[in-house]
Amino acid sequence: MNRKRCLILGASGGIGEAVVHRVIEDGYAAAVQYFTNEDKIRTIQQGIPEDQWAGSFQADLSTKEGLQAFFRVLPPEWDAVVFAGGHMYSGLFQDMKEEDMDALYYVHVKSLWMTARHVLPYMIQQKQGNIAVVSSIFGTEGASMEVAYSSVKGAQNTFVKGLAQELAPSHIRVNAVAPGLIQTKMNGHLTLEDLQALENDIPMGRAGTPEEVADAVGFLLSRSSRYVTGQILHVNGGWC
Template sequence: MAKWALITGASGGIGQCISERLAQNGYHLLLHYHTNQTAASHLAKRLADSYGIQTEIIDSDLTDSKGAAAISSSIGGRGLEAIVLNSGQSYHGLVTDMSDQDVQEMVQLHISSPFLLTRNLLPDMIKRKTGVIVAITSIWGETGASCEVLYSMTKGAQNLFVKALAKELAPSGIRVNAVSPGAVKTNMMGAFSTEDITMLADEIPMGRLAKPEEVADAVEFLLSEKASYITGQILSVNGGWHC
């Protein structure tokens, strides 16, 4: 039977690595994106050609209240074996500098839309009594960060969403976990200078930023049967930073 997985934010650096890892494991993929259609299309074609899987891209703005419904309606009758909630964006600045719209969009993207999307897709998983959900959260959801207060708040909410949902779904045979990365070497670090990144790496006990592939390794493990008795956990991938 075909295994289907949905990955939100699939066109980003971490999303692309996760998508490739799932393709290597035989999943057919529903690849969500919003602004980067070119990257999503190239990813879908490359994975289909390389691994002989089916791929489909889904465009939806998860900062909009209707974004989750747009993805849900695109799933059709395909039963999902895996959901990877990976969409996200950070905001760096003082709390007092944030507009109401900034706040609304960040809360919608990180809390409301993942909740609504999961709620919409759960009935089929519960009916089949199978499935795994993995959320990509953040080290700041565990420790908090100055000048990223709202981002920290929303990522902390994701961690508690994972813990609570895991308890609710365990009797249905569905596992729910999170991967909580520290600093990861992706395009999101493009706003930092080389000097800033060097100083950041010096703060990390392992002396470097994570590779996106290392986040994908953790997701692959949590989706696999090797993690069959693991649910409600936040797996930190941070090189010992802020432990």
């Protein structure tokens, strides 16, 4: 059986792991990229049928050198790519160090550009393909104390919209999911009081789960969304 192949970047994070399991359920063979959490990747692999495991790639996407090393080993033949990785920076913008800005730029923007450019020749040749980006509500709304993070997520959103128009004639779809408050380690810095206050602002009254974000990604990769491209799908419980 020739399965479609999906590459998930940031697979060791909460949302990334949920996306891996979702694409496996949907019949893909999955490959994963991670930075440091090799134990999590081994655990993920143990739960995946052997014929649906397409490999793992350790790579630091926060530097130019890390990206170059990644592309030296990454095959270009993928039917779908999901960008689910990255980190945030919380603090006053004027207190940010330049190296923190550079790391956000490389992880969220430059790695997206370069990976897309790496895989697109194959997708264009095949006249089909899917690219999905896990962005953020802050990419459309912005957030105090997360100014630089908001800006790189906004860049992801406009990249999706522009690239989708360019690739539509080649039958390649490009979309994004913009989660709101999700139960992941990224929000582990919040106090219980802060978390409750945020949940009180969400019309559905709770944080979302990684699986709910992964379901949205699964929809965007599926035939059910075959006429959907260039869209930012908000998964936020009505929080905006």
